[in-house]
Amino acid sequence: MATQQPATRPANPRFSSGPCAKPPTFDVTKLADAALGRSHRAAIGKDKLKAAIEGTREVLGIPADYRIGIVPASDTGAVEMALWSMLGARKVEMLAWESFGAGWITDVVKQLKIDAEVKTADYGQIVDLATVDSKNNDVVFTWNGTTSGVRVPNADWIADDREGVTICDATSAAFAMDLPWDKLDVTTFSWQKVLGGEAAHGVIVLSPRAVERLENYTPAWPLPKIFRLTKGGKLIEGIFTGATINTPSMLAVEDYLFALDWARSEGGLQGLIARADANAQAVFDFCAANDWIANLAEDAATRSNTSVCLKFTDDRIQDGAAFAKAVAKRLEAENIALDIGAYRDAPAGLRIWCGGTVETADLQAMLPWLAWAFEAEIAAQA
Numbered sequence: 001m002a003t004q005q006p007a008t009r010p011a012n013p014r015f016s017s018g019p020c021a022k023p024p025t026f027d028v029t030k031l032a033d034a035a036l037g038r039s040h041r042a043a044i045g046k047d048k049l050k051a052a053i054e055g056t057r058e059v060l061g062i063p064a065d066y067r068i069g070i071v072p073a074s075d076t077g078a079v080e081m082a083l084w085s086m087l088g089a090r091k092v093e094m095l096a097w098e099s100f101g102a103g104w105i106t107d108v109v110k111q112l113k114i115d116a117e118v119k120t121a122d123y124g125q126i127v128d129l130a131t132v133d134s135k136n137n138d139v140v141f142t143w144n145g146t147t148s149g150v151r152v153p154n155a156d157w158i159a160d161d162r163e164g165v166t167i168c169d170a171t172s173a174a175f176a177m178d179l180p181w182d183k184l185d186v187t188t189f190s191w192q193k194v195l196g197g198e199a200a201h202g203v204i205v206l207s208p209r210a211v212e213r214l215e216n217y218t219p220a221w222p223l224p225k226i227f228r229l230t231k232g233g234k235l236i237e238g239i240f241t242g243a244t245i246n247t248p249s250m251l252a253v254e255d256y257l258f259a260l261d262w263a264r265s266e267g268g269l270q271g272l273i274a275r276a277d278a279n280a281q282a283v284f285d286f287c288a289a290n291d292w293i294a295n296l297a298e299d300a301a302t303r304s305n306t307s308v309c310l311k312f313t314d315d316r317i318q319d320g321a322a323f324a325k326a327v328a329k330r331l332e333a334e335n336i337a338l339d340i341g342a343y344r345d346a347p348a349g350l351r352i353w354c355g356g357t358v359e360t361a362d363l364q365a366m367l368p369w370l371a372w373a374f375e376a377e378i379a380a381q382a
């Protein structure tokens, strides 16, 4: 070994970017009140679904006139139902700076065959938001690119007097970043990300403008039942009060209610943002102190505080992809950091989740081990 192993180990080695670490106070006994074996349409089930919706509104500060629905198929389901239900009414701009945004482009251009204006940036960069015509066009974008660690710096580029709708995949942003609701017409996320909940269910948040689109526009293509938000030209209001389209997992609902309670105990949204900021800062400081590693996001204003993506910059590294994998494997073998390899389509490197369920002390204990693994791998290469 080139260097000695650090003395301190993280208490929790879970730094995955999804499913993310459970809240620190979690254990399965906290789910004992789940409405298991009961109908989700019985009062007990509906009350819990309603509490999940209203808890979301309260913690995220979502305006009273926005609808919040729990929908099938995690964040993907929520994004897809918006794309398939709402696009085609006017010109569409598709923006992407990593693989999930790129996936939405594929769906819109290749599956829905919409002649969209496509704007993409390489990993680490963001598109020139000043070129986006949000006044006239529908705009689809990802608030935080989970696989590139790049986020939009703000929503100032979205017009207040817009005629189109904005559709925002905010799955790795919600509960960690301020989302300006007046700029967002459709916002989606999954419980499995920042709150460390379970996957399978998505959340879709609709502004009044989004509802207007849904009620006044019928796409040319057929919609499967799990995408349908309207009936006879009217919003299916029940979806937004807990009468889900199909059967949800009441265990996952209970888990989300627990996560919301934990979020409240941490000071709500601002507390969660502060936790993510402190976590990300620990990683930024580590990069500043070590010239062999750097943030993939080039502009500091676009650096994610949840999915922090890193690249190795040392000239001695022979095979970048093999090196990054070997470092991640070493950390995993020592049970120091699990699941921190870069996303499969992203440039070689690491991705360290910094959302609020991660404890700063665990990151601070893990980072010296990253230096150890780096040195060990440089030595092994030689």
Ligand SMILES: Cc1ncc(COP(=O)(O)O)c(C=O)c1O
Pocket (backbone or CB within 6 Å): 017, 018, 073, 074, 075, 076, 077, 100, 101, 142, 144, 145, 146, 147, 169, 171, 172, 190, 192, 199, 200
């Ligand atoms: C930006 C983004 N969009 C969509 C998804 C897909 O989310 P899910 O698997 O919850 O549907 C992810 C998952 O990591 C993501 O990071």
